[in-house]
Structure formats: structure tokens, C-alpha cells
Amino acid sequence: MTLLQRIQGINWKATFALDLVFIVLMVTVNGWALPTAVVLSQAIFWLLRLVWISPTLLRFILKRLLHMIPILLSVIAIGFLLIQLAPGDIFTQMQLNPNIRPSDIENFRRQFGLDQPWYVQFVLYVVRAVQGNFGFSIQWRVPVFTLVSMRAWNTIMLSVTALAFSWGLSIPMGILASTKQYKWQDQTISVFAFIGLAIPNFFLAFLLQFALTRLAPGAWPISGMRSLNHENLSAIGQFFDIARHMVLPVFVIGTSGMASLTRIMRANMLDILNQQYIVTAKAKGLSDRVVIYKHALRNAINPMITILGFQIASIMSGAALTEVVLSWPGLGSLILSAITSQDLYLVIGSLIYGSILLVIGNLIADILLAVVDPRVRIS
Amino acid sequence: MKRSTLSLLMVVLTASVALLFFGCGQAQPTATTAQPEEVRQVREPVAPGLTVVDHGVGDWEIGKRGGRMVMGQLGEGPRTFNFILAAETSTTDITDLLGSGLVTRNQFTLEYQPHMAESYEISADEKTITVRLLPDLKWSDGTAITSRDWVDGMNKVIFNEDVQTNMRDAYFIGGEYATFTYIDDRTFSVTVAEVYAALPNLLGRPFPMHILGPLLDSQGAEGVNTLWGIDTDVTQVVSSGPFVIASYSPGERITLRRNPNYFMRDAAGTQLPYLDELVMVFTPDQDTLLQNFLARQTDMLGVRGADYASLVNQQEALGFKIYEVGESTNTNFITMNQNPETMESPKIDWLMNRQFRTALAHLIDRETLINNLEFGFGYPQYSFVPRFSPYYWEGADEAAPKYDPVRAAEILDSIGFVDQNGDGFRQDDKGNPISLVIETNAGNRTREGIITIFAQEAENIGLRITPRPIDFNVLVGKLLTPEPWDLILIGLTGSVDPISGANVYPSRGNLHMVEPRQESPRQDWQRRVDEAWIVANQTTNEDQRKRGFQTIQEIWIEELPWAYTFTPLVMTAYAERFGNIYPQPIAGFDWKGIITRIYEK
Numbered sequence: 017m018t019l020l021q022r023i024q025g026i027n028w029k030a031t032f033a034l035d036l037v038f039i040v041l042m043v044t045v046n047g048w049a050l051p052t053a054v055v056l057s058q059a060i061f062w063l064l065r066l067v068w069i070s071p072t073l074l075r076f077i078l079k080r081l082l083h084m085i086p087i088l089l090s091v092i093a094i095g096f097l098l099i100q101l102a103p104g105d106i107f108t109q110m111q112l113n114p115n116i117r118p119s120d121i122e123n124f125r126r127q128f129g130l131d132q133p134w135y136v137q138f139v140l141y142v143v144r145a146v147q148g149n150f151g152f153s154i155q156w157r158v159p160v161f162t163l164v165s166m167r168a169w170n171t172i173m174l175s176v177t178a179l180a181f182s183w184g185l186s187i188p189m190g191i192l193a194s195t196k197q198y199k200w201q202d203q204t205i206s207v208f209a210f211i212g213l214a215i216p217n218f219f220l221a222f223l224l225q226f227a228l229t230r231l232a233p234g235a236w237p238i239s240g241m242r243s244l245n246h247e248n249l250s251a252i253g254q255f256f257d258i259a260r261h262m263v264l265p266v267f268v269i270g271t272s273g274m275a276s277l278t279r280i281m282r283a284n285m286l287d288i289l290n291q292q293y294i295v296t297a298k299a300k301g302l303s304d305r306v307v308i309y310k311h312a313l314r315n316a317i318n319p320m321i322t323i324l325g326f327q328i329a330s331i332m333s334g335a336a337l338t339e340v341v342l343s344w345p346g347l348g349s350l351i352l353s354a355i356t357s358q359d360l361y362l363v364i365g366s367l368i369y370g371s372i373l374l375v376i377g378n379l380i381a382d383i384l385l386a387v388v389d390p391r392v393r394i395s
Numbered sequence: 396m397k398r399s400t401l402s403l404l405m406v407v408l409t410a411s412v413a414l415l416f417f418g419c420g421q422a423q424p425t426a427t428t429a430q431p432e433e434v435r436q437v438r439e440p441v442a443p444g445l446t447v448v449d450h451g452v453g454d455w456e457i458g459k460r461g462g463r464m465v466m467g468q469l470g471e472g473p474r475t476f477n478f479i480l481a482a483e484t485s486t487t488d489i490t491d492l493l494g495s496g497l498v499t500r501n502q503f504t505l506e507y508q509p510h511m512a513e514s515y516e517i518s519a520d521e522k523t524i525t526v527r528l529l530p531d532l533k534w535s536d537g538t539a540i541t542s543r544d545w546v547d548g549m550n551k552v553i554f555n556e557d558v559q560t561n562m563r564d565a566y567f568i569g570g571e572y573a574t575f576t577y578i579d580d581r582t583f584s585v586t587v588a589e590v591y592a593a594l595p596n597l598l599g600r601p602f603p604m605h606i607l608g609p610l611l612d613s614q615g616a617e618g619v620n621t622l623w624g625i626d627t628d629v630t631q632v633v634s635s636g637p638f639v640i641a642s643y644s645p646g647e648r649i650t651l652r653r654n655p656n657y658f659m660r661d662a663a664g665t666q667l668p669y670l671d672e673l674v675m676v677f678t679p680d681q682d683t684l685l686q687n688f689l690a691r692q693t694d695m696l697g698v699r700g701a702d703y704a705s706l707v708n709q710q711e712a713l714g715f716k717i718y719e720v721g722e723s724t725n726t727n728f729i730t731m732n733q734n735p736e737t738m739e740s741p742k743i744d745w746l747m748n749r750q751f752r753t754a755l756a757h758l759i760d761r762e763t764l765i766n767n768l769e770f771g772f773g774y775p776q777y778s779f780v781p782r783f784s785p786y787y788w789e790g791a792d793e794a795a796p797k798y799d800p801v802r803a804a805e806i807l808d809s810i811g812f813v814d815q816n817g818d819g820f821r822q823d824d825k826g827n828p829i830s831l832v833i834e835t836n837a838g839n840r841t842r843e844g845i846i847t848i849f850a851q852e853a854e855n856i857g858l859r860i861t862p863r864p865i866d867f868n869v870l871v872g873k874l875l876t877p878e879p880w881d882l883i884l885i886g887l888t889g890s891v892d893p894i895s896g897a898n899v900y901p902s903r904g905n906l907h908m909v910e911p912r913q914e915s916p917r918q919d920w921q922r923r924v925d926e927a928w929i930v931a932n933q934t935t936n937e938d939q940r941k942r943g944f945q946t947i948q949e950i951w952i953e954e955l956p957w958a959y960t961f962t963p964l965v966m967t968a969y970a971e972r973f974g975n976i977y978p979q980p981i982a983g984f985d986w987k988g989i990i991t992r993i994y995e996k
Contacts, residue, residue, distance in 0.1 A: 104868025110482070111871050114887060114898040114906050116561040124559060155482075156474045158624040166626070166645040222682060229690045233713070238690050239683050241647060244465065244674060340679040343687075345646030349679040353471050358868075 018390040022069045035061045073383065080379050084372065091371045092145075093138055095364045100134035106154050106358045128154050130360065141364065150368070151361030153354070160365035164347065168369075170241060171339070171346030173258075174265055175331040181270035182277060187320070189274070190281025194289060195308060205278060212275030221268045221341040228264075237261045239343040265342045269335050273327070280323065284316035318389055325381025329374035441772065441964065444707040445719040448977055450503045456975050457663050458994025463672040464973065466986070467684040467693040471646060472677035476632045477623040478600070479552060479560045484982075489675070491987055492651060493634040494600035495658075497526055497545075502977055502988045505783070505891055507595045511540075511635075511658065513581075517594060521935050524594045525584040533656040535634040538605045542583035548602025549575040557616030566597060573597055590933045592940055593894045603633045637668040637991040648676045659991060669994035688968065689713065695986060698966035700770035706968060714972065720965040721980040722774050724781050724889040727845060729833065729882055730957035731755065733918070734910040736877045741827045746881070749954060750810045755882075756796040756958040757803035758852040768844045769963050776959040778948045779896065781889045783980070785937075786944040795952045795959075804856045814857050821857045830859040834873070835884040837864035845960055846884050874908050883908070884960075891981060893944060894932050900947060901928045909956040920954040972996050 035057050042053040066074045099105075107124050110116050125131045129140065141151060150160045193202040215223075225238045237243065241261050242254075249257055288294065289312055297307045336348030343349075347366070354362035386392045440447050470485040478490035497512040509515060515526045532540035552558055554572050566573045569589035576584045585597050610618040623632050629640040637659070638651035651673040659667040676693060678684045685705070688696040691713060698706060698717055710716060731746045732738050738746065745751050765773035777795035780787045796802075807813070811824030822828050833850060835842040846862040853860040860882070873880045887899065887906070898904040902916040902925055916922040924947050931943025965980040975992040978985050 102868075103866055104872060108868040108871050110561065111875055112885070112887070112906070113561075114896055114904075115564050117564040117567065118905055120556075120561055120563055123556060127557075127559060156625060157480060157621065158626045162626050163645075170646070225683065225686045229686050233689060234691045238692070239678065239687055240676065240692075242644075244463075244648075247642070341683055343647075343676070343678045343680070343683055345644065345677070349471060350646060353679070 019070060019073070019387045020390070023387065026065060026068060031061060031065065073386070077379065077383075080375065084375050087375065088368060088371055089142065091367050092142065092364055095367045096134045096138045096141070096360075099358060099360055099363065100137075102358065104358070105130050106360065109357075128152075128360075137360075141361075145368075150365050153359055153362040153365075155354070155357060155359045155362070160362050163350070163362065164365060164369060167345060167347045167350055170344065171335065171348065172331060174262065174269070174339070174344060174346060175335055177262060178266045178269035178273070178335065179327060179331070181266050182273040183324075185270070186274040186277035187281055190278045191285055191308065191313065193278065193282040194285035195304075197286065202282075205282075209275040209278050212271050215272075216337075217268055217272045217335075218337040218341045220271070221264070221338050224264055224268065225342075236263075238264065239341075241345055265335070265338055265344055268338050268342070277320070277323070281316070281320060284319055285312060288312045288316045314388070318385060321381050321384045321388065324384070325378045326374075328377030328380060329370070331373060331377075440719050442703065442707075442719075444710060444717065445966065446716045447719045448721070448979075450977060450979070452977070453503050455502075455661065455977075455992050456994075457661055457665075458669040458974055458992065460665060460669050460671070460994070462670055462995030463674060464670055464695070464993060464995075465674045465676060465693045466695045467678045467687050468675045469678060469681060469684060471679060472643075472649060472675070473625065475624055476627065476629065476640065476643075477619075479558065479562065479602070479619060479622075482561060485677075488987070489640075489649060489651075491983065492636050492638045492673070492990065493632065493640070494636040496600050497528070497598035498595045500891065500984065502979065502984060505785075505979065505981075505984070511601075512598065515595070515598065517935060521590045521594075522588075523584050523586045524598070525578070525582065526598055528581045529658060530581070532635075532658055534603060534605070535639045535654045535656055537656065538603075538633075539580075540601050540635060541580040542577055543580070544601035544604050545599075546575040546577040546583050547604045547608065549573075551604075551611055552602055552607055552619060555616055555619075557620075559620050562599075590935070592932045592935055593892055594935065596892075596894075601635050603635075606633065638673060641672070646677060648674055650674050657991075661992075668991040670990075673990065688715075691970075694970040694973065696968045698968050700772035700963065700966075703770060703772065703966070715968050715970045716976075717966055717968045718976060718978065720967055720978050720985070722776075722782055723963045723965045723980055724982070725886055725962055726776060726779070726889055726959060727842060727884060727886045727961070728957040728959045729755070729759070729849070729884050730874075730908045731882055731955065732880055732909060733956065734877075737873075737879045738881075739879070741823055741825065742831065742881060745812075745823060745829065745831075748810065750806050751812070752955040752958075753796050754803040754806040755853075756955050757799045757806070758849060758856070758858075759958060759960055760798045760848065760852055761961045762798070764845055764848060765961050767848065768841050769961070772964040772966065773961045774964065776962045777952060778959065779889065779900070779951060780893050780944060780948060781891070781962075781981075784889075784891050784893070786893055786931075786941055788945040788948040790945075791948055791952060794949065796955075800852060800856050807856070807858070819857060820859045828859070830861070831881040832861045832863050833882040833884060834863050834865050834870060834880060836867035836870050838867070839864075842884050842886075849884075875905065875911065888982070897928075897932070900951075901925050920950050924950050 038057045038060070039050075039053045042048045042057070043050055048056075063074070066077070105125070107121050107130070110121050110124075111118070122131075129137055132140070144151065152158065153160050153163050156163055189205050193205045196202050228236050228238050237260055241258060243257055243261070246254060246257055294307060294312055297311050302311075335344070335346065336352055338344070339346045339348030340352060351362070351366045353359075354366065438447060468485060468488060473481075473486040473489040474483070475481065475486060476490065476493070478487075478494055481487045481490045495511050497510060498507055498515065499510040500506060501508050511529055511532060513527045513529045515524055517524050526542075528540070528542060534540055549566065553560060553562055553566065556563075568587045568591050571588050574586040576586065578584060585594070587594070587597075607619060607622075610622060625643065625645060629643050632640050634640075634654050637654055637657050639654045641650040641652040643649045653668055653671060657667060661667060676687070678687060681699075684693075684696060685702055687693045689705075689709065694715075696702075696706075703717070706717060731752050733743070733747055735743055761775035765771060765775070774782070775792075778788060778791040780791075807821060812821050812829060814821050815826060816822065820828060820830075833846045835846050837843070843862075843864050846864070850860045850862040870883065870885065872878060874883065874885065885908070887896075889896075893900075896904075899906045901907065902910070902913040902921040905911050907913070910917065910921075913921070916925055927943045927946035927950070929943075931940050931947065934940060934943075965985070967978055967986070969976050972995055974994050974996050975989055978989055
């Protein structure tokens with residue numbers, strides 16, 4: 017049986033029902049908090065499902081997660097080393113302020129451990145990180161985890177929507193361009209793909225802001241995530257308020273990815289469409305629709321899934337510049353300012369988040385690939 | 396479906412590109428813009444369409460309560476709500492509104508006046524200042540404000556070296572901390588070790604000891620260091636200032652609401668501030684600030700010279716006014732290293748030569764710098780004291796070396812620094828080719844521009860000076876530790892009272908950049924500056940202070956340890972519907988100084 021057949025073999029309704037019963041029991045009988053019960057039940061049930069689908073797959077996932085440990089350690093070490101190599105530290109700027117005592121600045125360095133050599137800082141950091149303490153941001157004076165969680169949701173919301181937007185448009189556009197190769201549809205799509213590739217994200221954001229302020233000042237939000245009266249809106253109103261603010265950034269981020277995705281999809285499709293089995297399928301008298309969607313697309317999509325893996329990794333950071341220009345309260349501007357001001361622990365913290373996402377993104381892509389393509393074996 | 400989406404995309408893209416070009420053409424200013432009529436003009440604005448802030452009116456308009464003002468704030472917002480820990484302006488912009496001082500400067504005259512104090516009195520020996528508080532002062536949570544909030548705040552919090560604050564230095568006078576003594580709940584005194592000119596500066600804001608006291612007892616300094624972080628419940632943050640925090644959303648905005656217990660009232664007896672709400676929208680990008688203002692999403696904008704053209708013709712259509720506030724306190728100056736530890740021969744001989752330094756000062760083409768870098772909106776600067784300060788020496792403009800490349804060449808000729816081998820560049824009197832490097836922090840476009848233009852001027856008269864932008868932290872390292880450098884362009888922020896430069900101008904200061912931290916002055920002019928510094932600052936007699944600062948300015952302009960370039964003009968745009976717009980170009984007296992009095996007309 018292929019993975020896909022095994023996944024289809026699960027009685028999803030039944031397992032979700034069981035899942036729900038478990039949650040209800042835990043909350044009512046054991047008196048657990050709802051989020052705890054949900055997380056725990058999801059962990060248990062997905063583990064069970066994975067064991068059913070394929071113990072090999074489970075082993076594969078666990079192995080990948082174990083691989084993450086040396087990756088994270090080296091990322092942290094390189095982070096500390098690089099920041100140490102950069103001249104000065106977060107307090108250097110203060111030294112030019114005539115109203116701050118040099119002895120106070122030395123005190124700050126000592127209190128935040130910046131007076132130690134980088135390898136000592138590294139070891140101390142790892143020891144604390146293992147205990148679940150990812151350090152304090154020096155600038156913000158709150159734990160890095162708290163700081164990142166306050167903003168992460170906004171970035172994820174934006175990136176996932178933009179991802180859906182660009183994939184939802186570029187896959188059909190790539191297919192259209194390949195089936196109408198060298199016709200006007202293909203030419204138009206190509207022209208726009210190249211324009212999209214040529215205009216940097218942040219510049220497109222400026223252009224759109226500029227156009228909107230000139231055409232209709234105040235009619236459409238050009239920055240931020242919520243309007244000032246957001247708190248006074250109904251739940252539906254709040255949803256549409258955020259949606260309105262999201263149009264501009266989603267368009268900017270989405271279109272930039274679309275250009276290359278469309279071109280890659282088109283090239284993949286063209287490769288497949290020239291294969292002999294497609295010619296055979298057409299000769300058998302199958303409709304264009306069946307040939308394209310059932311035979312060509314299934315094979316052309318494989319390389320796209322690998323790309324998807326990388327895109328998941330960039331969910332947290334890929335939109336940074338657009339976020340800055342459009343004042344989206346996400347992680348992008350936070351991390352940029354952390355890097356420019358050398359806020360050590362915040363930089364390291366964001367490196368860790370980025371690396372975890374990269375590993376998980378690739379993991380998801382590998383699994384998807386195995387699900388979609390029966391020739392790919394996980395070992 | 397696909398096609399229509401595509402064509403929509405096409406239309407939007409084409410439209411936006413077209414607008415870029417169309418819009419640029421439209422934004423050019425015309426010389427014939429109408430002058431604003433209704434405001435009493437004290438003098439002509441520097442450019443058409445600007446409104447000069449009229450400090451001559453001398454008093455506030457009576458406003459009315461209500462309304463909301465929205466401001467864009469550059470950056471990521473406050474790092475903490477705890478004013479003790481505040482370390483940069485995005486934070487102090489907020490925390491300054493959550494506290495009031497005992498004494499403040501008058502917004503119109505910039506002279507000291509009691510604020511939360513009913514009165515204050517300086518003792519005969521000029522070392523003690525005794526303050527009496529206004530009656531019935533209250534924190535925003537209703538607790539009474541007493542003199543304990545200053546005395547214990549200083550002794551237990553600020554003078555506790557484990558607390559991560561940079562407020563401490565201001566109270567370290569004559570080698571020890573000022574002594575704060577409790578007299579009764581409404582009276583306390585501050586004593587310093589030596590006569591100190593800026594005694595009223597020591598009368599700052601109160602510390603909420605009803606919160607800090609128990610916290611110190613249970614958790615010590617660490618409790619203060621983690622108090623009121625941005626993950627805190629904002630309603631817990633108490634305020635002695637005009638506003639309290641109503642809500643905060645990270646990276647997005649903060650909403651401030653009127654403090655119901657604020658002590659100030661206007662002349663008609665209305666409790667201040669007038670505004671119901673003040674919203675600050677965090678905007679990481681400077682150009683987005685401008686676009687938000689043009690889209691009428693914000694009511695106030697700090698205007699750069701570069702923005703003038705795109706704003707000036709929109710004033711009527713969008714209902715705002717651009718105010719010409721005055722000269723900025725920002726400075727940019729070229730410092731010339733005279734430290735034998737960080738300079739080798741023969742460079743040290745050139746820079747120790749006052750004639751050579753004067754020749755370099757003659758090469759600063761301030762007019763070109765202002766026109767090229769600030770779009771014409773700036774003033775030449777010659778002294779470390781800002782022109783609006785009472786301690787500014789009126790003769791500074793006259794005495795300072797102006798742009799005069801011919802004179803510079805003559806001076807160099809006269810000291811024997813001429814081109815002896817015909818390679819187009821000068822050698823010194825011993826035949827060493829003259830070659831210097833001028834450095835500044837990379838990424839600061841104004842400063843990079845200044846050193847490039849300066850180096851070009853030097854080359855024109857045969858001086859080889861290489862401009863080199865370097866990383867900011869490397870630059871700071873060079874200034875503060877013994878590392879070699881020749882010329883550095885850097886800036887410090889000035890203030891009304893130059894006493895804040897105690898670490899800069901006297902030769903013992905760690906920011907006396909030409910040769911920092913000297914145990915005793917090595918050069919004669921440095922000795923004279925040190926003496927005049929004592930004359931100016933170890934007294935409360937204003938005439939003596941002015942004399943002292945005049946001496947220092949005279950020496951500075953003659954000896955040129957560093958030569959000033961220019962200072963930008965501060966311009967601020969406010970939506971027309973607001974009244975009481977009397978900002979000053981100094982931190983604390985800019986929008987912050989007027990925020991309690993701004994009202995919606």
C-alpha cells in the first residue's frame with residue numbers, strides 16, 4: 017500500500033470523534049485547562065495515526081527532530097561568534113551620550129553577561145536554553161519567548177495568507193501558460209512574471225502606498241493591521257477590518273513569489289507535456305482536462321512541493337521588509353531592529369525560531385512528497 | 396476568472412507606475428505659493444508656505460476638553476513602560492508623558508518655573524535647594540504624592556547601583572551623589588558637594604514608592620529592573636504626568652488617556668490635558684510616516700527638508716500647517732585629533748598646529764552642505780551652544796572662520812605647507828606629503844555627504860583628505876579608546892544649558908574627543924577651558940555663567956578642537972484643527988512640551 021492509500025484508509029471521522037471525547041473527558045473529569053487537553057490529545061492521536069500509516073514514517077520524523085539538536089547548537093554557536101566578531105555591542109551607542117556614566121555602562125555589560133568571551137556566553141546560554149530559558153531581550157527587558165510570541169501570530173497570519181494567495185494563483189497560471197505555450201496568454205503571464213521579479217517587494221509597497229494616498233487619501237488603509245476604532249467593532253467587523261488591512265501586504269508579498277512560481281510551474285508542465293505517455297494518453301482519446309489534471313499535473317507538482325518546504329521556513333522572516341514598510345506589527349521589524357542594535361539574545365532567539373521552521377518545513381515537504389509520489393520512499 | 400484577475404493585476408501595476416511619474420511632476424514646489432495670512436508673523440518664514448511658531452504670544456490659549464490626536468512614531472515603540480529603565484527616545488516619548496517634574500522651563504521663555512513644586516529656595520551657600528510641593532498631589536491610582544516619592548526614590552532606587560538606570564549621572568556632582576533629605580510630607584531638600592549652577596535640574600519627577608518600596612523589600616533591585624515591561628498589564632502603570640496608558644498592542648500602537656488625577660489646570664480652571672486620547676502609531680519606516688500623514692491617518696509629522704516639496708502645496712487641501720519651529724539641537728562637527736597616544740608624527744604636528752586647524756575650518760562650505768543635504772533647510776553653526784540658549788555668545792558668528800578656500804590656501808602657504816614636488820598635493824614644511832583620513836559613521840547620509848564635500852574642497856587646494864565612512868561602533872571605539880584616527884565627523888545633541896556637556900568640554904571628560912580623560916590639561920587652551928568651566932558652572936549667578944560660557948566659546952572658536960558645520964531647521968506639521976501649537980526645537984519642549992495644552996478647536 018502507498019502512503020496515500022494508508023492515509024485514505026484511516027477512518028478520520030471516527031478518530032476525530034474519539035479525539036473529541038478524550039478532550040471533553042480530560043476537561044470535565046480531570047479538570048484540565050482546554051489548551052492543555054487539546055495539545056495533549058492532538059499529540060497522542062497524531063502519534064497513533066502515524067503509527068498506523070507507517071512506523072517507518074514515524075521513525076523518520078523522530079530522526080529528523082533529533083537531527084535538529086546539532087543544527088540548533090551550531091546555529092547558536094555561529095550566532096554568538098558572529099555577534100562577537102561585529103564591532104562593539106548594544107551598549108556602545110550609549111558611550112557617546114555625555115549624560116551616562118561609563119561605570120554604569122560597564123555595569124550593564126556585566127549584568128547582561130556581555131563582558132564574558134563568546135564561548136562562555138555560548139555555554140551559559142545553552143545551559144539555560146535546555147532549562148527552557150531562551151534569555152532576556154536586552155532592549156526590551158522581557159523574555160525573548162514572550163516578545164516573539166506577542167508578534168509571531170501577526171506574521172504567521174500574513175505569511176500564510178500570502179502563501180495561499182500566491183500558490184492559489186500561480187499554479188493555475190503556470191498550467192495555463194504551459195498549455196497555451198507561446199500564445200497571448202502565455203506571453204502576458206510571462207511579462208507580468210518578469211515585472212514581478214524585477215520590482216523589489218518594498219518598492220512595490222511604496223508604489224501602492226503612494227498611489228493610494230494620491231488617488232483616495234484615507235479611503236483604504238495603507239499601513240498597520242487594525243484601524244483605531246477596531247476595539248469598538250463587532251467580531252465580524254474586526255475580521256473584515258484586519259482583512260482590509262491585509263490586502264496591501266498580501267498583494268505585495270504574494271505577487272513577488274508568484275513570478276518565479278508561475279515560471280517554474282510552467283517549465284515543469286512543459287517537460288511533462290512533452291513526455292511520450294502524455295502523447296499516448298492524448299492518442300487514446302482522453303480529454304485535455306483529464307490529460308492535464310490527472311496525468312500531467314500529478315507529475316509536474318513534485319518539484320513545487322520541495323519549494324513549498326523552503327517557503328514554510330521563510331514564513332517568519334520572508335516578509336520582513338514589507339512588514340517594515342507597511343508597519344505590519346510582525347516579527348520582521350522586531351528582528352531587523354534587534355540585529356541593527358545588536359540585541360544579542362533576541363537575535364539568537366530569532367535564529368533558533370528560523371532554524372526550527374526550516375527543519376520542520378523541509379520535513380513537511382519530504383512527507384508530502386512521499387504522500388504524493390509513490391515512487392518516493394521514506395527511510 | 397483567471398484572465399480577469401490577471402487584467403486587474405495589470406491595471407493596478409500600470410496605474411501605480413504611471414502615478415509615480417505623474418505624482419513626481421506634481422510635487423514640485425512653485426515659488427509663488429501664497430503666504431499664510433491669519434497668524435501674526437513675527438518674522439518672515441525661511442521658505443514660502445511655512446508658519447513661524449510665535450513664541451512672542453507668551454501665554455497659552457484657553458482650549459476645550461475632548462478629542463483625540465494620532466501621532467506616528469518612528470520605530471518599534473517603547474521598550475518598557477518603566478521610566479527608570481528608559482534608555483532611548485521611543486521609550487522616553489511615552490514615559491515622559493507618565494510623569495511630571497517639580498520644576499520645568501516655561502514653554503515660551505525657556506526659563507525655570509515651579510511645576511509640581513509650590514516654591515523652591517536656594518540656600519545662601521548655593522549648595523542646598525529646598526522644595527515645597529503643591530498640596531493634594533496624587534498618583535493616577537489615587538495614592539498621595541509625598542516628598543518620600545523623591546527622597547526614597549533617589550536614595551533607594553537611583554543611587555542603588557544594581558538598578559539598570561542611566562539617570563544616575565545627573566546627580567553625581569563634585570565627586571559624590573547629591574543628598575536628598577526628607578523634611579515633611581510636602582518639603583524636602585537636596586544638597587550637593589560643590590556649588591552647582593543647574594540645581595533646579597535635580598528636581599525631577601517622583602518615584603511611585605508605594606509600588607517600588609514593597610517591590611524592593613521583596614525582590615530587591617531585580618524587582619525594579621523587571622517592573623512594567625511591555626508584557627505587563629498597562630493599567631498597572633501609575634503616572635504622575637498628564638496621561639495614563641489605556642491600551643498597548645505590540646509593534647502597532649499605544650493609546651494614552653487623560654490622567655484623572657493630574658494636577659494642572661488652565662487659566663480658566665479646566666483640568667488638563669485637554670485631549671481625551673493620544674494615540675501613537677509605531678511606524679518603522681520614515682517614508683511610511685509621511686504617507687500616513689498625507690493619507691490623514693496621523694495628525695502630526697516631523698518634516699524633513701526632503702519632505703517639504705511634497706507637503707507644502709497640500710496644506711490647504713488636507714488641512715494642516717507646516718510650522719517652522721527653529722534650529723535643531725543636533726550638531727555635526729569635525730573633530731581634529733590632538734592626542735599623542737593615538738597620533739604618530741608627523742600627523743600630530745600638523746593637527747597640533749592651530750593655523751592648520753584654522754585652514755581646515757575655512758574649507759567647510761556650510762551653504763553648499765545645507766543646500767545639498769538639507770534641501771536648504773538649515774543654519775550654519777559655529778558654537779556648541781545653540782543659538783536660542785541664553786548662554787549663546789553673540790560674537791560667535793563673527794569670530795568663527797567662514798568658508799574661504801583662498802584664505803585656507805594662504806594660511807597653508809604661510810606655514811610652509813606647499814606643493815614642493817609638483818604632484819598637485821601639498822607637503823608639510825619638512826617635505827612629508829600631507830595625507831589625512833576623515834571618518835564618520837556609515838549609513839548616515841548627511842554625515843557621509845559632509846565628509847565627501849569637505850574632502851573635495853580640501854583637494855581643490857591641494858590637501859589630500861580621504862573620506863571614509865566606517866561602522867558606528869568602530870567609530871565610537873576610536874573616540875573612546877586609544878586607537879589611531881585623524882579627523883572624525885560626529886555629533887552630540889545640545890541643550891539649553893550647556894552644563895550637560897560636563898564630560899565633553901573640560902579636559903578630564905571622557906568625551907573630550909581631541910584628547911580624552913586628561914589628569915591635568917596638556918595644552919594651555921585646555922587649561923583655560925577648564926578654568927572657565929568652573930566659572931560658568933560652580934555658581935548660580937547668571938551673569939557669571941554667561942561670562943564663563945562666552946570665554947569657553949571664544950577659546951573653542953579660536954583653537955578649533957572641533958569645527959561645527961550646520962544644524963538642520965526643525966519643521967513640524969500639525970493638522971489645522973488643533974490649537975496651542977507652540978513647540979520649541981528642544982527635546983522635551985517639542986511636541987511633548989505642548990501636549991497637555993493641545994486642544995481640538
